[in-house]
Amino acid sequence: MKGLKEQVLENIEKFPVGEFCPDGGWPKFDNLEVLVYKETPQEDTSVILDIELVYDCEKAGCCFIPGGDNHTRLHKRIKLSDALLEVLN
Numbered sequence: 001m002k003g004l005k006e007q008v009l010e011n012i013e014k015f016p017v018g019e020f021c022p023d024g025g026w027p028k029f030d031n032l033e034v035l036v037y038k039e040t041p042q043e044d045t046s047v048i049l050d051i052e053l054v055y056d057c058e059k060a061g062c063c064f065i066p067g068g069d070n071h072t073r074l075h076k077r078i079k080l081s082d083a084l085l086e087v088l089n
Helices: 004-010
Strands: 026-041 047-059 068-080 085-087
Touching (some): 004 026, 004 047
Antiparallel strands (some): 047 068, 068 085
16 A cells, blocks of 8 residues: 555645645645544545645745745545545545
8 A cells, every 4th residue: 555645645636726825826745744643444444534734835926026935734634545535624
């Protein structure tokens, strides 16, 4: 089974894109961290994970104001099995 970080990166399109950088900018997943707060095994061999994604949001700049990166967090619950990653909320 792949690592959690790799599975999240492979399924990043399943997360609501509008929630990644609520203050504007573009999400950057180069230094993505996945923190697990709670793990609840299910009867069907899947597991429900309470996770937090930690990543940077790149802020746009212009000729007078430089851009920059903002360290950002996104808290989610996911259902994970060998073949599926589902974002619950």
